[in-house]
Amino acid sequence: MKRFLSLTSITIIIVIYFNACRSPAPKNETGLYVPDDLIATLWAESPMMYNPTNMDVDSKGRIWVTEAVNYRNYNNDSTKFLHHSGGDRVMILEDTDQDGKADTSKVFVQDSDLVSPVGIAVIGNKVIVSCSPNLIVYTDENGDDKPDKKEILLTGFGGKDHDHSLHSVTAGPDGNWYFNVGNAGPHHVKDKSGWNLHSGSIYTGGSIYNNTNEGNQKSDDGKVWVGGLALRINPDGTGLKVLGHNFRNSYEVVTDSYGNLWQNDNDDQVVTCRTTWLMEGGNAGYFSTDGTRFWQADQRPGQDIFAAHWHQDDPGVMPAGDRSGAGAPTGVVMNESDALGKAYRGMLLSADAGRNVIFGYHPAMQQSGYNLGKRENFITSLAGDNEGYVWNDSAQNTLKEKWFRPADVTIGTDGAIYVADWYDPVVGGHQMKDSIGYGRIYRIAPKNKKLINPVIDLSIVKGQIAALKNPAVNVRNSAFEKLRQQGATVVTPVKALLQDENPFVQARAVWLLSKLGADGKKEVEKILTNRDASLRAVAFRSLRQVAADIMPYAKQLSTDTSAFVRREIAIALRDTPYAAKKEILLSLAAQYDGKDRWYLEALGSAMDATAGAWYDELKILLTEKNTQPPAKWNKRMADFAWRLHPVNAVNDIAQRAADSLLPAEERKRMITALAFINDQSAATAMVSVAKSGLPDVKEQAVYWLSFRQSNDWYSLIDWSKINLNTAYERKLAAMKVKRQTILDERQSKDERSWRTEEMAADSVGGQLLIGLMAENKLPAILFPVVQEHLSNNPDLAVRVQAGKYINKGSGKTFSIDAIARLTGDAALGKAVFKTTCSTCHRIGTTGNDIGPELTAIGKKFDKVAMLDAIINPSAAIVFGYEPWLVNTKDGESVFGFLVSDNKQSLVIRDIMGKKHVIAQDKISSKKKQSKSLMPDPSTTGLTEKNLADVTAYLLAGKE
Numbered sequence: 014m015k016r017f018l019s020l021t022s023i024t025i026i027i028v029i030y031f032n033a034c035r036s037p038a039p040k041n042e043t044g045l046y047v048p049d050d051l052i053a054t055l056w057a058e059s060p061m062m063y064n065p066t067n068m069d070v071d072s073k074g075r076i077w078v079t080e081a082v083n084y085r086n087y088n089n090d091s092t093k094f095l096h097h098s099g100g101d102r103v104m105i106l107e108d109t110d111q112d113g114k115a116d117t118s119k120v121f122v123q124d125s126d127l128v129s130p131v132g133i134a135v136i137g138n139k140v141i142v143s144c145s146p147n148l149i150v151y152t153d154e155n156g157d158d159k160p161d162k163k164e165i166l167l168t169g170f171g172g173k174d175h176d177h178s179l180h181s182v183t184a185g186p187d188g189n190w191y192f193n194v195g196n197a198g199p200h201h202v203k204d205k206s207g208w209n210l211h212s213g214s215i216y217t218g219g220s221i222y223n224n225t226n227e228g229n230q231k232s233d234d235g236k237v238w239v240g241g242l243a244l245r246i247n248p249d250g251t252g253l254k255v256l257g258h259n260f261r262n263s264y265e266v267v268t269d270s271y272g273n274l275w276q277n278d279n280d281d282q283v284v285t286c287r288t289t290w291l292m293e294g295g296n297a298g299y300f301s302t303d304g305t306r307f308w309q310a311d312q313r314p315g316q317d318i319f320a321a322h323w324h325q326d327d328p329g330v331m332p333a334g335d336r337s338g339a340g341a342p343t344g345v346v347m348n349e350s351d352a353l354g355k356a357y358r359g360m361l362l363s364a365d366a367g368r369n370v371i372f373g374y375h376p377a378m379q380q381s382g383y384n385l386g387k388r389e390n391f392i393t394s395l396a397g398d399n400e401g402y403v404w405n406d407s408a409q410n411t412l413k414e415k416w417f418r419p420a421d422v423t424i425g426t427d428g429a430i431y432v433a434d435w436y437d438p439v440v441g442g443h444q445m446k447d448s449i450g451y452g453r454i455y456r457i458a459p460k461n462k463k464l465i466n467p468v469i470d471l472s473i474v475k476g477q478i479a480a481l482k483n484p485a486v487n488v489r490n491s492a493f494e495k496l497r498q499q500g501a502t503v504v505t506p507v508k509a510l511l512q513d514e515n516p517f518v519q520a521r522a523v524w525l526l527s528k529l530g531a532d533g534k535k536e537v538e539k540i541l542t543n544r545d546a547s548l549r550a551v552a553f554r555s556l557r558q559v560a561a562d563i564m565p566y567a568k569q570l571s572t573d574t575s576a577f578v579r580r581e582i583a584i585a586l587r588d589t590p591y592a593a594k595k596e597i598l599l600s601l602a603a604q605y606d607g608k609d610r611w612y613l614e615a616l617g618s619a620m621d622a623t624a625g626a627w628y629d630e631l632k633i634l635l636t637e638k639n640t641q642p643p644a645k646w647n648k649r650m651a652d653f654a655w656r657l658h659p660v661n662a663v664n665d666i667a668q669r670a671a672d673s674l675l676p677a678e679e680r681k682r683m684i685t686a687l688a689f690i691n692d693q694s695a696a697t698a699m700v701s702v703a704k705s706g707l708p709d710v711k712e713q714a715v716y717w718l719s720f721r722q723s724n725d726w727y728s729l730i731d732w733s734k735i736n737l738n739t740a741y742e743r744k745l746a747a748m749k750v751k752r753q754t755i756l757d758e759r760q761s762k763d764e765r766s767w768r769t770e771e772m773a774a775d776s777v778g779g780q781l782l783i784g785l786m787a788e789n790k791l792p793a794i795l796f797p798v799v800q801e802h803l804s805n806n807p808d809l810a811v812r813v814q815a816g817k818y819i820n821k822g823s824g825k826t827f828s829i830d831a832i833a834r835l836t837g838d839a840a841l842g843k844a845v846f847k848t849t850c851s852t853c854h855r856i857g858t859t860g861n862d863i864g865p866e867l868t869a870i871g872k873k874f875d876k877v878a879m880l881d882a883i884i885n886p887s888a889a890i891v892f893g894y895e896p897w898l899v900n901t902k903d904g905e906s907v908f909g910f911l912v913s914d915n916k917q918s919l920v921i922r923d924i925m926g927k928k929h930v931i932a933q934d935k936i937s938s939k940k941k942q943s944k945s946l947m948p949d950p951s952t953t954g955l956t957e958k959n960l961a962d963v964t965a966y967l968l969a970g971k972e
Contacts, residue, residue, distance in 0.1 A: 045417070046393050047457055051353060053392065054113055056431065056456035061118035062104040063095060063450035065433040067143075067181050067265075067344065067421045070485040071135045074426040074466025075107040077121065078433065079142060081129040082450050085174060087221050095450035100125035103133060103142060103151075105158060106454070111465045113456060122151055122160050128174045131264075132181030132192065136248075137491050143192065145170045145178035166250045167204065172197030175220040177241070177262040184490035185268040186524040187558060188497065189245050189252075193276065195262035196240035196299065197223045199230065205250035212238040212258065214304035215914050218895065228304025229915065239304035243274060243291055257295040259304075259330075265421075266291065267486070269347040270517040271547055272524070272554050273383070275376075277342035277363050285322045286342055288363045289334025290376065290383035292611060293584050294618050296331060298324035303915070306724065310912035310920050310928070314716055318866050328656045328689055329617060332610050335374065335385045339873040341367030344421030344433070349517040350484035352428020352464055353457075358515070362391065362430070364419040367873055369394045371422055371432065378547065381580035382611035392432065392457060393417070427464040428484040430457040471495050478506055481525070482518050489521065496525055501532045508536055520551050527555035534559060541566065546575035553578065557585050564593065571600045576612055579604060583615040591623050598627070599634055607648035617656040625659035643668045644675060651679065655686040663690060667698040670714075671705045680710050688717040693729045696721065700735060723930035727917045748778040749905060752785070755795060762794060769795050773802035779811035780923055784906025786818040787898045787942060814908075816948040827950060829880045832957050837965025845963040849953055856967075863926050864894060864947070871970040879964045886947035896942040897921060901935045908942075 045053040057076070065078045082097045103121040108114060121140065132143025140151040140160070148167040151160035172178025177195030185191050194200060197220065199213035211230040217223055231237055232255070241260030246253045256274060257266075263276040274291040278299075289297075296302065299322070301311055312321035320326055323333040343364040351358050361374040373391030376383045394417035421433040434453040458464050469483070470476030471491055480492035496503050507529065510522035523540055526533035540552035553570060557563050567582045579601050586594040598619055605612055620627040632639040635650040643665040646654070651669070654662050669675060670683035684702065687695050696718075703714035722732050751768040754760055772778030782799055785791040791799065796819075803815045851860035854867045870879070897911045899921055909923035919936070921929045950960060 043455055044394055045455065046390070046396065048391070050460055051457050052460045053455050053457050055453060056108070056113065057106050057115035057118070057454040059436075059449070059451045059453075061106055061115060062454075063452050064435055065420060065452045065454065066129070066131045066435065067133050068423045068431060068433050068454070069133050069135045069181070069487055070423060070425050070431075072426065072469045072471070072480070072488050072491060073107070075105050076115070076423075076425070076431060076454060077133055077135050077140065078104045078106060078454070079127075079130040079133045080104060080450075080452075081131065081435075084129045085220075087174075094448045097123065099123045101127040101130055101144075103127070103130075103140065108466075113458070115454070119158065121153075121158055124149075124163075131176070131178060134182035134184070134190075134487055136182075136184050136190075136487050137494065141166070141182045141190070143179040143181050145172040145175065145194070145197070148179060148182070148192070167202055167246070167253070169202040170194050170200050171223060171226070173220065173222040175223055177216075177219060177223075180263070180265055183265075183267050184487050184493075185245070186270045186272055186489075186493075186521050187555065188248070188490065188493055188524075188528065190248055191243070191245050191256075191266060191268050191274070193243045193260070193263050193266040194241060196260065197262075198226050198240070200242065202253065204246065204253035206252065208251075208253055209233045210238070210242075210244075210253055210255070212240065212242055212255075212304075214240045214300045215307060215911075216240070216300075227914075228300065230304075237303055239296075239302065240300050241278075241297075243276065256293050257291045257297060257331075259297045259299050259302075261299045263297075264343045265345045267345050267347060270349055270520040270524075271551050272520075275345055275347060275361055277337075277345055277365075279340065279342045285319055286337045286340040286365070286367075287323070287334045288337055288342070288345075288361070288372065288374065288385060288388075289332070290385070292331055292382065292580075292615065294587060295614070296329055298327065298330035298333070301724075301913075302327075302329060305915035306913035306920070307911075309910065309922060310723075311720075312862070313720075314712070318862065326685065328658060328686065329614070329621075331614055332382065335388055337363075337365065337368075337372065337388065339367065339869050340365040343419060344423070346422050346424055346486075348424055348430070348484070349515070350424065350428045351515065352484060353430070353459055359517075360391070361385070362422045364422045364432070366418040366420060366435070369417045369419075371419055378577055380606075380609040380611065381576040381615065382609075392419075392430075392455075424484045424486070425456075425464075425466065426469070426483055426485045426488055427458075427466045429464050431455070432457070474499075474503060474506055478510070481510070481521055482513070482515070493521075493525055497528045499529075501530045504529050504532045504536065507533070511540075516545075516547070519548060523548060523551045524555050527552075527559050538566075541569060546573075546578055549573065549575065550578050550581050553581055553585070564589075564597075567594075567597050571597045572604070576604075576606070576609055580612050580615045583612075583619045587619045589619075591626060594619070595630070599630060602631060602653070603634060605649050605652070607652060613652055613656055616653075620657060624657040625661045628654070628657050628659045628662050631657075644672045651683075655682055658686040658689045660690060660692045660694060663687065663692070663694045663698050666690075667702055670702050670710060671707065673707055677709050680707070681713055684710065684713045684717060688721060691725045691729075696726045696729045700730075720928075723918050723920050723928070724913060724915060727932075744775070744777045745905070748772055748775060748781055751778065752781050755792065756785075756790070758792075765792070765795060766798050769798045770802050773799060773806060776806065776808035776811055779803055779806040779808065779815065780908065781906055783811070783814050783818065784898060784900075784908045787896075787908055788900065788906065788940075790906075814948075816953065817945075827884045827957065827960065829877060829884060832880055832960050832964075833876050835957065835961035837961035837963075839962070839965040839969045839971075841959075842962035842964065842966025845955070845959050846966055849955065850963065853947070857971075861926060863922075867967060869970055871968040874968070876964055876968060879967055880960060883960060883964070884950060886945040886949055894945075896945070897939060898942055899929075899931060899939040900937045901931060902937045905931075907931065911939075911941075 043053045047053045062078045064081045066081045067079045069077050080102050082095050083101050100123055102123040105119050105121050106115040107117045127144050130142050130144035134141040138153050142149045146168050147165050150164045150166045152162040154161040170179045175197045177197035179194045182190050182192040196216050202210040211232045213226050213230045214228045217226050238255050238258045243257040243266045245256055260278050263278045266276040277288040279286045308322045324330045343366050346362050348360045363372045370390050370393040373389045374385040376385050418435045419432050420435045423431050432455040436451040469480050477492045477495045481489055483489055507522050507525050511519050527537045537552050540548050543549050570578055573579050583601050631653050666683050666687050670680050699714050703711055751772050754768045755765045772782050800819045806812050853864040854860050855862055856868050899907045907921045907929045909921045912922050913920035918930055918932050
């Protein structure tokens with residue numbers, strides 16, 4: 014389960030020390046809220062299994078569970094926590110009498126190679142366990158529920174004993190296997206045919222094994238894949254293919270029967286979790302395109318955190334989907350059966366351990382993508398929406414509500430929903446607080462209908478057809494394989510499924526028919542003219558996998574009435590040579606409506622390799638044969654210029670950017686397009702735009718020049734000749750001279766003390782002093798001077814940071830229990846926030862975006878967790894907010910957050926928000942610091958009442 018996903022201030026981790034008061038939920042009383050026509054029951058609990066991370070269902074209706082008992086042994090004392098010395102286990106649980114409650118449990122395998130596995134799939138007699146660095150296949154050849162063979166199908170995934178690791182496999186409706194991996198790279202994986210996958214990013218940390226990583230790595234397909242990945246592979250381990258990338262840590266990717274991919278993703282910011290449909294080849298936008306920069310490095314002036322976090326304003330990035338806010342998303346499944354009632358058919362279920370909920374969506378096709386529709390709290394332990402948390406006298410009961418931590422959700426062969434609950438107060442920080450490893454599995458079924466596991470007979474066609482219609486996704490695969498092996502002889506019974514009342518069953522039939530030889534293929538070709546756009550799309554997708562030449566089908570559907578179908582054509586032609594696809598792609602481009610982002614991204618993906626040539630063709634097609642000046646372009650042409658941004662578009666884009674008659678947002682978008690052209694002509698044009706008379710254009714252009722200086726344009730122009738605002742740089746230079754003086758032992762003590770006082774009185778100088786102290790380079794004779802004067806620095810951010818080194822505070826300790834019982838005043842807490850916290854944090858429009866935005870922090874934390882994070886800020890530092898100290902060869906010390914690190918330069922953002930660009934060849938040392946930048950309350954003079962007040966304000970979630 015995603016222990017790291019708690020949302021935070023700089024160091025917030027949910028840490029609740031109440032094992033003593035925890036007791037399992039009463040039998041037959043789950044305390045879960047479900048729709049009125051459904052009922053939730055406790056299906057299984059420890060000791061039948063412990064710490065369940067993922068589940069799957071076999072053809073007998075049994076639930077298979079991966080355990081993570083040995084989770085983070087390097088963090089947890091195995092003498093005080095439940096520990097399995099032989100390795101983690103895979104368990105089989107069964108309800109033999111079908112009374113709605115498991116009554117048997119046994120170990121399938123215990124293996125020292127299993128270290129916190131977070132994925133399992135039971136496909137026929139194979140049990141596929143996802144446990145980085147390995148995708149392990151255990152085969153039970155004789156059906157005795159013990160593995161007879163073990164194979165490492167794939168290896169080389171990053172994320173050992175880490176949440177951002179290899180996740181579960183699902184058998185798709187096409188017979189292939191789908192899975193994903195988080196961004197704890199690098200991932201260096203060779204499939205069974207010898208094809209090499211490489212993916213990396215700037216991300217390290219979260220595990221003692223995840224120490225080195227880098228972006229801008231090319232795979233054998235010549236593409237740069239970044240961060241977390243969605244992947245497909247043939248069951249024999251060949252044909253590894255990337256279907257999407259640049260995630261942070263999608264816990265699961267699942268396919269529905271149409272072949273659509275669904276997933277969620279998250280981060281430690283309180284506004285950034287999401288659930289989304291994943292378009293093939295989609296860039297989810299967590300890192301920069303090459304993986305060398307965190308989103309914080311790329312956040313632009315005026316850009317909100319969610320848009321910046323997922324790079325939503327950048328060309329080449331897919332739409333983010335539903336913005337679910339704070340949370341810790343985990344398992345995902347699509348319910349395709351009617352067992353719960355037709356109202357629940359087609360419901361996408363997304364578990365969120367941090368929010369104590371399983372969200373429900375009813376996705377619907379919209380333009381060329383999907384709209385997830387209204388999100389609902391389908392299953393939850395809370396009466397409300399986890400908007401906040403109020404400590405009261407019934408703390409134990411309230412705490413139990415918050416301890417529903419759904420790690421996974423799946424559909425059984427009976428059509429019931431099964432939920433794995435890792436019963437622990439902690440979601441974050443790669444740690445556990447439940448020493449006994451307690452876990453539960455819930456079952457959600459109709460109130461007035463008994464669901465039972467059907468007897469599945471895969472030895473006859475009738476039984477195979479019935480199994481293909483089963484609610485359990487991997488059980489359906491066994492039927493798919495049996496039927497596929499029979500070829501044309503089963504075309505008739507499979508074809509009959511095209512008339513099934515359930516549209517998902519119809520879609521499965523299309524996929525299977527395409528695999529049944531020439532006769533089945535002909536039936537699928539007929540579906541290309543079906544009135545249902547979803548079936549037409551499935552027909553094309555399936556033919557794409559079996560046809561030697563898809564161009565005739567692509568041409569046939571290139572004028573389809575559905576934008577969704579046409580977008581599929583663009584995706585399929587991404588790697589087709591230019592000349593072969595020119596006519597079709599231009600036809601697709603002519604039908605772009607100027608609004609559909611999915612459609613634009615699909616076409617952009619198909620045109621990227623030769624963007625300049627496509628740009629010239631589009632100008633002829635969309636601008637009256639290239640007779641219109643850029644200022645007169647229609648929305649469609651402007652969109653293509655923004656999305657493709659080839660070098661030959663520099664002059665056109667620059668003209669639009671500087672045209673005062675265009676709306677400000679359009680000028681801004683053109684400046685963005687210009688900034689994504691990695692060519693000297695673009696950099697030069699940006700300089701010219703920066704000198705234009707339009708204030709908004711100038712401001713944007715100056716920003717991009719300053720930003721691109723640190724990365725893609727680093728070597729393109731002579732930056733010393735660019736006239737930017739250098740006030741900070743001038744001050745820095747002066748303070749560096751003073752620092753040189755105080756480090757010179759040949760200078761008199763008075764001179765060194767005087768210069769130290771000057772530095773301590775200046776915001777930039779104070780930052781340099783902190784850098785010296787962090788690296789233990791401040792001369793001892795000057796420490797009393799710094800101790801006396803730095804605490805009076807005019808910049809609160811410097812004073813706060815300095816408290817880690819010069820002000821040991823009153824030595825006072827704070828009792829979380831005692832403060833939690835105080836009644837906080839949110840109004841007074843607001844004042845405390847403004848004076849003490851807003852330098853780094855923002856609520857609404859108040860404060861700064863140095864640390865995480867806290868407007869919705871009450872959705873994630875309870876009062877105790879909030880207090881613990883404030884009082885013990887260095888207990889566990891949130892990813893992306895670890896302090897780094899970088900020293901340069903010319904004597905500069907920069908202290909702050911690492912937001913970009915590539916071969917040419919790195920970028921540190923200090924606590925004043927200033928981004929420092931440092932060339933790699935000028936760095937003498939860089940080191941991650943163990944102390945948080947967030948001060949403990951004793952150094953800021955806060956009292957118990959202050960802490961109670963500010964906690965009340967943060968939990969209230971109001972500006």
